[in-house]
């Protein structure tokens with residue numbers, strides 16, 4: 731039977747592109763979302779991919795949610811894509827504790843919550859794929875994003891540690907670090923600021939969600955079993971590591 735992939739934040743933006751690509755590659759796919767019912771309904775009607783609503787920042791909700799997905803699709807989650815994330819931009823000297831915590835909860839703690847919910851089953855079955863979506867801004871820093879850069883850099887460290895713990899169990903854990911990609915998140919940046927950023931991208935344009943999904947599909951493939959703890963940077967040459 732085809733493996734089951736679960737994509738968090740999978741009804742819009744990069745997550746939706748990942749879900750659709752994995753479906754096209756022959757996996758069974760389910761996605762989570764937190765609040766936008768209209769977008770979730772539209773996505774599900776368009777793709778026939780089942781959607782599940784819970785908050786990935788909530789540890790218990792993740793445990794319940796993963797069990798619900800496995801029960802609904804009658805198979806366990808073998809592939810986890812930790813994609814859900816938010817921004818709450820602002821210079822540190824103006825940043826509230828709420829802005830800080832919301833981003834750490836959604837972008838970093840959620841990786842723990844979701845990975846914790848699937849890792850036991852993957853270890854028991856001796857196979858698994860986890861891909862965590864970080865960001866160029868966790869690699870290089872970004873004015874106005876101490877919270878986001880900290881969370882995304884944290885995701886990279888988390889990935890390396892979990893990759894070490896999981897390698898002997900047939901589980902790979904990797905990062906895809908997108909640069910500025912044409913999604914609602916990037917569209918929310920002030921157009922003048924964004925123009926300046928696009929000017930720093932050697933390829934001369936924003937990335938496309940499908941271009942990010944392409945790397946995720948590569949990493950979850952059976953033949954990628956020797957790649958673990960890696961960070962794949964997809965940023966149009968804006969930052970080279």
Ligand code: CAA
Nearest residue numbers: 817819820821865866872873874909910915916919920923
């Ligand atoms: N570098 C250096 N200085 C900067 C700067 C920069 N990039 N941006 C602003 N400044 C300076 C301004 O010139 C200004 O200086 P003065 O006080 O001397 O005039 C000062 O900082 C304050 O600027 P603002 O009044 O604009 O500050 P603000 O707090 O109102 O706005 C901000 C800050 C909203 C964060 C704005 O700078 C911004 O939108 N930056 C872009 C953030 C960004 O790239 N977010 C990415 C979102 S998409 C994403 O995150 C996806 C992904 O993974 C890539």
